Amino acid sequence: MSAPWPIKRGAFKSVDFNEEAKPILVSDINTPANAKIRYVPENEARSLKAGDVQQQESKNLEHTNLKLTTDTFSTEKSATESQQQKKTITSSGIYNKELHSRSSSTAVYSSSKGTSAKMLTQIHDFMNGNPTDEILETSLDDLEQLSADSKYSDVEKAIHKYTTYLDKSVKCIQDAEHNPKAPEILNKMNDVIRKAWAVPTYGHELGYTLCNALRKCGGMELLLNNCTNTNDELQFNSAKLLEQCLTTENRDYVVEHGLDKVVKVACVCIRNTNSVDHSRVGTGILEHLFKHSEETCSDVVKLGGLDALLFEIRKKDVETLRHCAGALANLSLYGGAENQETMIERNVQMWLFPLAFHNDDNIKYYACLAITVLVANAEIEAVVIQSGTLGLVEPFVTLHNPSQFAKSNLAHAHGQSKTWLKRLVPVLSSKREEARNLAAFHFCMEAGIKRQQGNTNIFQEIGAVEALKKVASCPNAVASKYAAHALRLIGEEVPHKLSQQVPLWSTEDVEQWVRQIGFSEIVNSFVESRVDGDLLLQLTEDNLKDDIGLINGIKRKRFTRELQKLKRMADYTSRDSANINTFLQSLGPEFSIYTYSLLNAGIETKDALRNISEDQLLNECGILNSIHRYRIMEGIRQLENRIGSDLSDDNPDKSLDVFVSYRRSNGSQLASLLKVHLQLRGFSVFIDVERLEAGKFDNNLLQSIQKAKHFLLVLTPNALERCKDDHDKKDWVHREIVAALSANCNIIPIIDNFTFPEPDELPEDMRQICHFNAVRWIHDYQDACVDKLERFMRGELNAKGNDSSLLRMGFSKGDITPGTPSNPALVRQQPSYQRMHSNDSGSGKGSDKDINGSGAIRD
Structure with a gap:
């Protein structure tokens, strides 16, 4: 059967839009008897055949031609650079010719035979382009090329482009409910969000904007629905995208519209023991959900989120463990006292130890952060201390630099939210030195990040400035250093710092310390009496009552409590050449309050310490607590027994x-x-x-x-x-x-x-x-x-x-x-299953097995 019109092979060029296209090279060809459309070279054509419908597109230098024919129908559509020409010829000889501008396009389909919806979709995709292929083939090079040196106009272009891209992607999945390429589209969307977050400097704004755009175009609703989809690939790719876009507003949306769905899919991912990727996604989702509210934290715990996390701590994958550490830090901050008690019931303080002991700094850091937040809760402080995990905090903060650590991982490169930081502020006032140290470290890191983002006013809004000033002036060497640096980074005045060498304090130092602990009303009495650091450490209750004029007994107890905390924190090395303070701390941190009393009584050598009597401890050193005197004497006897002993004892104490x-x-x-x-x-x-x-x-x-x-x-x-x-x-x-x-x-x-x-x-x-x-x-x-x-x-x-x-x-x-x-x-008796004290050294001052006085090497 011959085609109903003459066919030429060659290249055509339109001279005028009102004239027919004229060939610049023409050659006649023969039409095969069984063909409906003549062939053009493959490098100039693409075709689609469905049933009795055949469709072909040919391109020349400046012209694109699409032709479709059946036994009773034929259509031709041509496009030029600025205008479009469409011809329709039927088998009865009717001929139409229309001209349109490029901005307007219509398509007419008619046939004497019925065609399936699938066939029409294929025809429509061919005539107008397939949106699925367009989405999957979109290049992300411009997103990858953005850097800290990029112009903001380039960032705005990227925001506009990928906001449109996400909207188009969501609609593509929604319009084609059973689109087999939906998982691929979701994976591509995940790449967009992930690369947006990774952009230096602008990543926070770019990622946040795109995540909000995803919610506004229906993307979050789509993802929540897919969490219960029976297609495993679609479900997982939806969860993977969800994990990347759980910003504050999107977390609100999840909590309001489908928290149980999301927690369930996270736990499903975690239970997939054969896939590291699934574990990463599941723990990542839980990390974000624990950063919402106390009520949400309780719901996630009840739905099995905490138990799933604790089991994952046994895994080896670094990224999974990072999510676990971050999730537990978030839960400790957002969960409130009730959830913190639940964490203790689940032995979280113990499971934090492998994380805080890990070689990866990010895992170590957030585990340390979690344990310091927990220890700031006085109700569970004793149990937290027994776990031994708290002892890993000080080595971290002394060996790391906040600004360098901020750049070490994308997870905290953009800093934490206002709400998150506000919840950390109370830890700056914790009575535990480890907690204050790590909180000050984090605020120092955040100060650098927020300064780069131009958002330093956030610290004033959450009440962190005054807390930082108090820490910066306190006699805590580590915490005060980081707090002072944080204040300088945000442009705040740094107060006078009190040295940890309390015996060397001036009267001005004492005056400032008295103000800091909330006793401004008796500052003048200290100034008039010219109390310096040496006298401060020797003050008795009678001195406070008779000389300082602190008549109220309750206030005297408050002042004494603060003074004892100062004595425990003080550095006595200017006088303590025999390390008497170290010996007392080995008996318990509370015994260090007697260090200055023993030094002033003349106990400045180990020999003097071994020869002291209990009466001298009472009368000369002023140690009124008889139990403490007994403990000190017992410690001295043990010290004597160790001197001259070696490790070859026949009957060692197997304690x-x-x-x-x-x-x-x-x-x-x-x-x-x-x-x-x-x-x-x-x-x-x-x-x-x-x-x-x-x-x-x-x-x-x-x-x-x-x-x-x-x-x-x-x-x-x-x-x-x-x-x-x-x-x-x-x-x-x-x-x-x-x-x-x-x-x-x-x-x-x-x-x-x-x-x-x-x-x-x-x-x-x-x-x-x-x-x-x-x-x-x-x-x-x-x-x-x-x-x-x-x-x-x-x-x-x-x-x-x-x-x-x-x-x-x-x-x-x-x-x-x-x-x-x-x-x-x-043989050990059947143990009672309760928390036991770890026999880790708790001395607080460390060396490393790798480098020590003996020259021994561990690894």
């Missing part, structure tokens, strides 16, 4: 349940997880947290091994490499193993992707370790591993013990059997 030895470079996470698991089962656990005092490092650590019933040796890849040829015992893992063997500890290696070296590769004094059977750590079966470990520690299993359930999980006999026989004297 510690477990000592955990590990290689810091790659074993810290497993070591910290073991600590938590065992503490939750009632065991006392020692794990070095880099806070042992430099001068006493060797003895303290090795004495802890001597006191331990069980020695857990965490063996991760290459954990024993540094022990090879270490004949001088400079490596600390080597030292610890030898000490455990000498102390007759029940040694249980815990192996994680570790292979024992040949025995002759190791020094002779530790070769026995190669012959110990070990518990193989299986990350997905942690509870089962700890169950087996606990049974060995109690002596319930012997070297031939077997457990079919563990063998099914991948254990072998060599993986689960310790090689040392159980010692009946070391």
